[in-house]
Amino acid sequence: NAGVTQTPKFQVLKTGQSMTLQCAQDMNHEYMSWYRQDPGMGLRLIHYSVGAGITDQGEVPNGYNVSRSTTEDFPLRLLSAAPSQTSVYFCASSYSTPGQSGNQPQHFGDGTRLSIL
Amino acid sequence: DAKTTQPPSMDCAEGRAANLPCNHSTISGNEYVYWYRQIHSQGPQYIIHGLKNNETNEMASLIITEDRKSSTLILPHATLRDTAVYYCIVRVLGSSNTGKLIFGQGTTLQVKP
Numbered sequence: 001n002a003g004v005t006q007t008p009k010f011q012v013l014k015t016g017q018s019m020t021l022q023c024a025q026d027m028n029h030e031y032m033s034w035y036r037q038d039p040g041m042g043l044r045l046i047h048y049s050v051g052a053g054i055t056d057q058g059e060v061p062n063g064y065n066v067s068r069s070t071t072e073d074f075p076l077r078l079l080s081a082a083p084s085q086t087s088v089y090f091c092a093s094s095y096s097t098p099g100q101s102g103n104q105p106q107h108f109g110d111g112t113r114l115s116i117l
Numbered sequence: 118d119a120k121t122t123q124p125p126s127m128d129c130a131e132g133r134a135a136n137l138p139c140n141h142s143t144i145s146g147n148e149y150v151y152w153y154r155q156i157h158s159q160g161p162q163y164i165i166h167g168l169k170n171n172e173t174n175e176m177a178s179l180i181i182t183e184d185r186k187s188s189t190l191i192l193p194h195a196t197l198r199d200t201a202v203y204y205c206i207v208r209v210l211g212s213s214n215t216g217k218l219i220f221g222q223g224t225t226l227q228v229k230p
Contacts, residue, residue: 004160042219042220042222043161043218048217059217090160092160092218105163105166106163106218107163110160
């Protein structure tokens, strides 16, 4: 039972480079989301998806793109990395959108630690 | 979603019960109380949730006061591996929202041998 798998675990980029953070879940969860965690800021929601083909912005979406072509995968793309995007990124999933049609808890991956030089 | 207040840190002796309090005095009738924890360098981990009644699972017990304005997470026999930051979160069921979990500063629990 893999749960939520994030790759890579660590990455160093130069300013202006692009990359994709991968997130996959094997629980057939409809809802998936991306957070970033910075010291003193807690976890902030970047983007989320309530099902395949549907994505929407969270509270800090600028500089990030997402897509949801399958139920299992929810990649996060940095188009042109900036030092301000240095952070730990967490992907989470749940059976349904938290707060709607049930109170399903969210399952988190172990994060991707990203440094932008 | 209602605001929560937790003590910034607590200590607990290994093998003893750890009781982590949370104040949510503005909680609404349809808001659930959730607890997550984050062990260093790992993603947040779901522990337990409840609405009105006390709840128990294999990890912990959740005691919610009758007026629902506060709750306590109980780890019955704390181990060193329970050292983590514990987050109390309240959220409403049935609303149209992003599903965002609002993690406050949490309580850093240090289990000592």
